[in-house]
Amino acid sequence: MKRAAPAWWTSPRPLWIIVALFAWLLATAWMRPLMAPDEGRYGGVALAMLRSGDWLVPRLDGLPFFHKPPLFYWIGAAAMSVTGPVEWAARLPSVLGGAVAAAALFLFLRRWSTARLAVLSTVVLATTPFFFLGAQFANLDMLVAGCISATVLLAAGAALAREREEPWRALLAGAWLFAAAGLLAKGLIGLVLPAMVIVIWCAATRRLASLRLALWLPGWAVLLAVAGPWFVAMQLRYPEFFDYFVVTQHFRRFASSGFNNEHGFWFYLPVLAGLTLPWFAWVFVPRGSNEGTSDDAARPRLPDIDRLMWIWLAVIVVFFSLPRSKLVGYVLPALPPLAYLIAQRVLASRSLEALLPKVRAMTLAAATVCIGCVVAVMVYSSPPGTRLRLPAGQAVAPGEQVLMLDGYHYEIPFYWDLREPVLVADDWKAAAEDTRDNWRKEIFDASRFDPARAARTLVDRTELADVLCVPHATWVVGSNTAHLANPWLHHAQLVAVNDGLAAWRFKGSATGDPHCLDTAPFPAAVPAPAPHSGANGNG
Known part of the structure; x- marks a missing residue:
């Protein structure tokens, strides 16, 4: 008897899914002009880096611009060296950040959770309007979100693999590499936030032995070799660099008022709820009795993955809720764990098999909402x-x-x-x-x-x-x-x-x-x- 072909959610092909993710995010990155001021600022600094030939010092109107590190500008300038000053090249760093976040989530869940949950979580993430539009916007938020996501998931994967006596060093080296990229993308949060998530998760799941991985010397060597040279070079060339970049742009901005966009502590709750529709509506769907069952539910550690995602979501939201100055894009690193938790709720709902056609319909609806958001941005009267x-x-x-x-x-x-x-x-x-x-x-x-x-x-x-x-x-x-x-x-x-x-x-x-x-x-x-x-x- 001929065996039935496996369902679409049980046999995902990682390479094709990752390629499709990148193509989906890049497909509309050229459709609208740069918006002032953010997109014009970051795209302009990347172009100035290319024109000046100085790939070390970001420059705004020819003057050293140290609000942020150079990774975004390096990627944008490299793209524009091939394409010239076009919109999609200016937005390529954000597209890459989104693709990294979604691909890391898929690969992690495919290994440590279920194939069905991995695919659905990735679909939810990639078709969430907040995530999709964040990847279409030329600023640093999505790039650092991708670095943070990859760091968290690789570090957690290394801890889980080490416990099972599976190869873990390459995963941990990857975590340190993306932590270095996060430092070069937006500064200390690229290292501090993933570290907070992993430390709290290890404590909550009694993996205190895994915390010793933070002292892994090859990891520190990767971090210092990748991120260290730029910071050292800037400090040697500009003695005021440390005070301005670290003290002012990190600690004073975090602790002080007087900056733009001041909002209350509650600000990110309606942001996440509103900008993740229609998927966020599944939070209110009653759970069923089939939670945690699937075609490959025998894989262990689902409760630990749940804790990781809840801790990750909470750390990002609470951390960025503390300072008075808040921008919507700051909370983008919270979207991968939120997508997982929503997908889990979808799969745990009553009459799952009857709901699958509706899941497909909601996926199409979410994609339509994303395209509608892009069209709305195109006709929006910019500054x-x-x-x-x-x-x-x-x-x-x-x-x-x-x-x-x-x-x-x-x-x-x-x-x-x-x-x-x-x-x-x-x-x-x-x-x-x-x-x-x-x-x-x-x-x-x-x-x-x-x-x-x-x-x-x-x-x-x-x-x-x-x-x-x-x-x-x-x-x-x-x-x-x-x-x-x-x-x-x-x-x-x-x-x-x-x-x-x-x-x-x-x-x-x-x-x-x-x-x-x-x-x-x-x-x-x-x-x-x-x-x-x-x-x-x-x-």
Whole structure:
């Protein structure tokens, strides 16, 4: 008698599933322009790294930018070295982070849980709108989420394998490697959060002997060899690096108020509930009597896996709920364990076999929701400047310069494919006292690491004539009403206008006349408009 083919959930092929995950996340990464400020900032820094040829120092407008480590920029710059400045290359680090998180979850559960639970958990994760859109957004949150997920699952897998006297050293070395990648992706959380999860899990499951794996010297060698050189190089080159990167960007940001996006302790509960629909609705479905039974349920350690996932979820949510400053993307590392717990609830529901067609329908519905979210983002009216591009056939020629008035627009260097830093005109004396987390503070902080370059690129408003009355053209970017406060713009060529932002081409002065900005007064002149704040979502 011919044996029936195994069901789709009992014979997953890891390579094809991982390839499908990556293709699913990458398929729509090109569909919309970069959003300001975050995507423009991180994509622009990656492009600047490529253009400068300096792959060690991340730079914002040519100035050392140490808000975050360089892994995101390395990946983005490497992709753009092949493709040029295109959106999907700028988002590739996030796509890779999402693919790593989902693949690690699948492979771990396939080995230590059941094939059915491994596939369904991965489907839930990959089709959750929060996860899918996080992988479509060019910032550091999904990349570090992938590193954290891989570190936790490889370390847990190493502990389980060691107990069963199976090969475990390669798994543990992989955990240390991804911990190093997490350090290079977003700093200390890439190491601290996985360590907290594993330590608490080992204590809760009485695996205290497994904690000795934290002292495994080859692992520390991997960590130091991969992550150490960049941090050492930056400290040697910039003596203030440690204080700024570690003390300010980690501990002061965590413990202090005054940064943007302050929310209450409860903030991430509705975020997780709302952004994981429709899958989150399964939390309210009654459990059945078939929990823990499946075609291969004989594999042990399901209670320990449950504890791992609950501890992982709790550590991430509680840790990021403590500081006052909260961004939605911070909690992305909590999605893999949440996907597991939801999938487990699906499989534990009453009349499982009758529910399987509904599971497939919900998978299709979740995918539809994801595509709908992407379409909604595409038509969303982004902050000014997101789509300001030069008309076809026009470009900044070699020897010409770009000046931004009263605001730095992160996406302009990316979309204009600029090869040199731009000039930024502002009241930089007042900026020294600005404590708000915005574009001005970012650039001013960066200027402290390279004062000589900052003196050439940061222009005080009173010095505009010195940089504009030169024998070559200057492309000026500012508010579309900037000509009212700067009458000399009436003598410039208006090149592009979009959503409150405009670009002009000012010819300058062939003779270097320092009075080239002098014009007859215009009766319509009004006070300068409020500067574009570039409301910072810095993560």
